[in-house]
Amino acid sequence: MKTFFVLLMIGALVLICPQYASSLEKGWTRWSYDFEETHFYPFSSTHTVSLNDFGKKWTFPKMVWYHALTGDINGDGFLEIVCDDADIGICYALDYKGNELWHTSFTGRLQLLADVTGDGVLEVLLDKNVGSDGYIYFLDGVGNLIKTIHVPIGSDGHAWPRAAGDFDNDGQIEIVTVVGAAYSASPRGAYMIDYTSGAIEWYYAAGPSGKLQGGDIDNDSKLEFVYGGGSVHNGGYGCGVNNGATCTGDNAIWTICFNAEDGSEVFTLDYFADGQSTGSTDHIIADPNKDGNKDIFSFEGHSHWYPGNLQIHQIDHYGNIVRTWNGEYVSGTDAHCACGAIGDVNNDGLDEIVFGFTSMGTLRILDHQLNQLASCPISGDVFPCCGYPDIFINDLNGDGHNEIVLGDWSLEKVRIFDKDLNELWSFSAGYDPKVTISDLDNDGINEIIVAGDSLYVLGIPAGAPIPTLSEWGLIIFGVVLLGFITWVFLRRRKMIGVGI
Secondary structure, rough: HHHHHEEEEEEHHHHHHHHHHHHHHHHHHOOOOOOOOEEEEOOOOOOOOOOOOOEEEEOOOOOOOOEEEEEEOOOOOOOOEEEEEOOOOOEEEEEEOOOOOEEEEEEOOEEEEEEEOOOOOEEEEEEEEEEEEEHHHHHEEEEEEEEEEEEOOOOOOEEEEEEEEOOOOOOEEEEEEEEEEEOOOOEEHHHEOOOOOOOOOOOOOOOOOOOOOEEEEEEEEEEEEEEEHHHHHOOOEEHHHHHHOEEEEOOOOHHHEEEEEOOOOOEEEOOOOOOOOOOOOEEEEOOOOOOOEEEEEEEEEOOOOOOEEEEEEEOOOOEEEEEEEEEEOOOOOOOOOOEEEEEEEOOOOOOOOEEEEEEOOOOEEEEEOEEEEEEEEEOOOOOOOOOOOEEEEEEOOOOOEEEEEEOOOOOOOOEEEEEOOOOOEEEEOOOOOOOOOOOOOOOOEEEEEEEEOOOEEEEEOOOOOOOOHHHHHHHHHHHHHHHHHHHHHHHOOOOOOOOO
């Protein structure tokens, strides 16, 4: 009989623990979800549900929201939502039911959730710019300010913490921070900041203001950074760490790759060859053909200021352009930025590229060789702001097929598409909806968190039928039960001993 109860307890734990423990790993801790910026959320819903059953679970309607991240910031095994309002910049923390846990008494823009203290619990990182002074604020899980780091910026500049980790294997946590400027033109590039001392370990100086991605592009088990930006002709100029790299200016566009360990240059790629060296570049690091080698995908945008062909370049780890997708020639509209996602949307075992350029009114899917598979017209200015990721890939309904999730700023809707770009579902969220995906309540069904004119959590509303046990748990519990029945049968046959 003891054996029965032991087996029964194991089965019960198997039923409960997979959903509880996995919540620690599934947080959406940065704007783009992953540092490579594929915008692919790899955790599928573990139960099959209908998208038609998706609806509003709850809202937190205090004001217009800037963005929302998720993570277990207090160690309770559930994901909390951390969000900031668009007007003032007050940061809020909510539990998975929408109850407010705390809010800040000072302003700052939410940038990142990361464990910078090494205690296994995420901290909240905010940034604030005051004249030529940038600040990174670090909050603990109950909203206490535990540290402030000063970051030098230009008079119209910014400093955005992008990732935290021990990048140089010295046993200390560093914060890689993108620094940018407008007309002041400097500093631009990336700081590596030691968390404990607040000191800048190195500064990679670049010509343009841009974004930063990180990934292991050369299979050396070390991280590399990729940096791009736009040509603005403000006189910005930089030559890497201590002037030791290829010099870049803000009169052209670039793909700049350097090592996370010490900021040393890997390669710098210019776009002078085709005569269209002005515009903007943004990047995704991915391995769409699954050959084990990650490439850099450079999205080249143009506008009436800087005309040219919209292009996507696949770049290897040596800095060579492997292939290029050529889109429309732009000279009279502002298609200077692209928003894209890379993931397997058609279940062929390879990844596709889903993207749209600012103001072009077209959503496209390319295969891993940059051949177009599908396109559909969408309302004009869907991607109006380069800083916001608007397309994500995830299996929301647990049917084994990834869906495409779009925050449509023009229609002010969250929209879901299939692999052929047929619209499956939509929700009106108002005011520039920004999307996050997470399983907040550990029920095995992902929710969509939308920062819009309210903070919306979309999923299976209360009262709808929701599976409560994981499929794997049922299978294992069934095996345990079968084992018990077999044990009883054999014991009755006196084929095993009483002492088992």
